[in-house]
Amino acid sequence: MIVGSTMFGHQKPKIVVSEPDIQAVLSHLRSLPYRENPPLPWDRQYVISLIREAIPSSAKIGDCIDVGPGVYGIIKPFAVDLVGISRSENRLQVWIAVRKAGTDPNNVTEL
Secondary structure, three states: OOOOEOOOOOEOOEEEEOHHHHHHHHHHHHHOOOOOOOOOOOOHHHHHHHHHHHOOOOOOOOOEEEEEOOEEEEEEEOOOOOOOOOOOOOEEEEEEEEOOOOOOOOOOOOO
């Protein structure tokens, strides 16, 4: 989470990520093929650090972040996907997107 205040005294929103998203990132990173050993052990704290470091200091709804190999995040209002949850909370949420497939240079389509 990131917490702070702006120069006008308003609290910056806290930023959270769901545990299922963290687990999805861990599963993805651990499944990546490497020629040698992975660069670092993929653990929960490391994934949280990757996400935290990718978030810009002035994060806003709709921002996309590059978290790691094949892992991206989108800044959303907290719990926007849940019915009946108050949207007035001063929290944002990182939704994680994982790209499972790699690029096959012999099988691409020009746009």
